[in-house]
Amino acid sequence: MLTRALAVSGLIVATFTASSAYAQTAEPCGREVEVEPGDTLSSIASRCAVSEGLILRANPRIDGSADLRVGQSVSLTGRMxxxxxxxxxxxxxxxxxxxxxxxxxxxxxxxxxxxxxxxxxxxxxxxxxLGLSEGQQPAEVSLDPASPSPGATVTVSATGLPKDQAVIIGGGSPRAAFAQLDEARTTPEGTLQAAIKLPADLPADDYQISVRSEDGSWKVEAPAFAVTR
CATH class of the missing domain: 4.10.220 (Light-harvesting Protein)
Structure with a gap:
């Protein structure tokens, strides 16, 4: 009788372990997910069956969908x-x-x-x-032309940025994941000017270019413009 009871107990434990293992492997995205073009916190949460809050808590440097970078790995573990x-x-x-x-x-x-x-x-x-000002001007980014066409070259100008710092110039739909368009460096005066060739297949009807730090600690966005096709 004791032998049979132990056998039944072992079967139950094995079944529970197998079920747990299946539940872990059945998660749609696993422990992390790669950001795709046009992704938002909502789309990732839906695709991976998690909450937006968990994504934010697990990735402290992400404050919103506009901080998502195409190709970036986003943690879904919630350890934070x-x-x-x-x-x-x-x-x-x-x-x-x-x-x-x-x-x-x-x-x-x-x-x-x-x-x-x-x-x-x-x-x-x-x-x-020491090169300090009594009050730094607000950071601004402008485009010339202000509403460029897909595949066109646009001049990105910015002022009021951190001085002499490596930056990323990105583009994407407003409030969605951005893709890196170029890398640049601000001047000792905190300005930036760069000629950027836009992708020929802009992903949405509205597009926005931003300048941000490499570590994602700050960003400045130009006004979004309507894509003409």
Whole structure:
């Protein structure tokens, strides 16, 4: 009787293990998925049977569909859930503490500089010598022509970017995955100008060109334009 019970127990365990293994291999996309042209968070979530929230939590550098890069591998493991939650809670606490301390420090510093105008002037002069500005202009990207045709060459101009930094020029449908069109580098003044040849088969009715950092930490987008065919 004991032998038979052990045999039945072993069968149950084996069946459960096999079922679990099947459930893992039956997942549509596995642990990660490659971004395809025109993809959005919604389309990936639907294709891979996961939530958009899981994609965002598992990929901290992705804030929206426009951060998706064609050919990029997107994690679907969700391992960052707990860590990100802890970091968010800790960040909120630190932010509140910093606000309280910062307001006191700011008041003291402003009062000190107000009482010492010569020191304030010296600090401004030092900033000028170091290449710092009192207030950097907002980043902007423009196209010439503003509404180019598929396959045409367009001049991408940008101002207010981080200085002397490698960047990626990308293009794609607004609020969807972008494809890399070229690589460039900003000038010591934080500007950029590059001639880009557009693909002959633009993927949608509306197209948008962006300039972004290589690590995806920032991006600036030109106004979207209607594709004429």
């Amino acid at each position: 859930d707990t860590l990100k939650s802890m970091a968010t809670s800790a960040g909120e606490g630190l932010s509140q503490a910093a606000d309280n301390v910062g307001s006191q420090v700011k008041s003291s510093v402003e009062g000190f500089l107000s009482d010492n105008p010569q020191l304030q002037s010296n600090i401004r002069d030092l900033g000028t010598r």
